[in-house]
């Protein structure tokens with residue numbers, strides 16, 4: 150007997166109630182059968198080769214060929230009823246597939262006490278920065294440059310400041326790596342330019358570990374306050390990548406070429422104290438009093454005359470601006486080609502596939 154629409158809906162609800170993850174293979178089968186039962190044969194364009202997750206889903210659906218909708222519905226119901234009720238992990242959205250759980254992610258911008266605060270707000274992903282977040286930050290800086298705050302502060306929500314670039318920015322781009330690299334270079338260049346141009350004092354409140362671009366960007370800040378649990382890590386070489394955010398220029402200037410080499414080329418991870426000793430961090434606070442001490446200080450600074458602060462920053466930055474634009478442009482061009490190398494693709498693939506989820 151063929152499964153009815155009601156049986157199918159019950160099965161979908163059952164999937165949501167599963168307590169144990171049935172595993173990627175089963176989830177792919179469920180996904181494919183669900184799509185076939187509701188939409189018929191695969192009608193999606195084939196995802197790019199590096200878009201692993203969507204490619205696996207596409208392959209599973211496409212493999213069902215012209216299986217009739219009714220048969221797919223029946224197979225879906227049979228598969229669900231064969232699953233042990235003690236399995237874990239429900240899914241959201243399309244039944245049987247691990248979809249991104251909607252979370253309030255991205256960045257959060259607040260303005261209070263003369264301070265515009267921009268918070269990396271993706272704690273479950275260690276505040277990794279997505280393409281969307283780069284663009285949100287560009288917009289937030291644009292707004293902050295003319296709002297009535299005196300200073301602007303970056304910080305992170307959760308245990309990390311930020312784990313840097315979201316490594317799936319490149320693997321989930323539908324058009325493939327070349328297109329992603331091209332887009333990435335444009336976004337990165339605009340993003341870093343918006344820090345070069347930012348007219349007010351810019352302060353980082355580094356609440357925890359910082360990786361990659363969230364570290365290199367610190368060279369663009371006017372002050373960096375760190376918790377003693379923060380670390381600073383730029384593993385570019387092991388990712389087959391090269392420095393960005395003008396760090397190939399700012400880091401040697403801040404800490405001298407030898408120390409910059411240890412960080413940017415050899416990927417040495419610094420403690421907060423080491424980063425302070427090398428001039429990257431302005432002051433380190435014990436974790437227990439970090440938030441209170443830093444925000445008290447910042448509220449005091451935000452009461453200083455804003456125009457004087459802005460003009461002083463302009464004087465400090467002025468002679469460097471053209472150099473910074475040029476360095477930024479060159480770093481972006483270099484990265485665009487690095488992102489297409491085997492070294493880089495392999496490094497990203499091994500991160501993404503270390504606990505592949507569907």
Ligand SMILES: CCCCCC/C=C/C(=O)SCCNC(=O)CCNC(=O)[C@H](O)C(C)(C)COP(=O)(O)OP(=O)(O)OC[C@H]1O[C@@H](n2cnc3c(N)ncnc32)[C@H](O)[C@@H]1OP(=O)(O)O
Nearest residue numbers: 273274275277312313314315316317333336337360361362
């Ligand atoms: C416009 C493009 C501009 C690009 C500019 C170039 C920028 C370059 C860089 O920033 S290079 C640096 C890139 N970052 C990294 O290499 C860090 C990668 N992450 C890690 O090594 C680890 O996740 C960790 C050390 C930060 C934390 O380890 P751990 O405490 O064991 O936590 P998990 O690994 O389980 O992480 C939790 C959760 O977050 C996801 N995640 C963490 N960091 C990233 C990231 N950078 N990109 C994507 N996803 C990240 C991780 O996968 C876990 O997700 P899951 O729970 O598995 O769904």
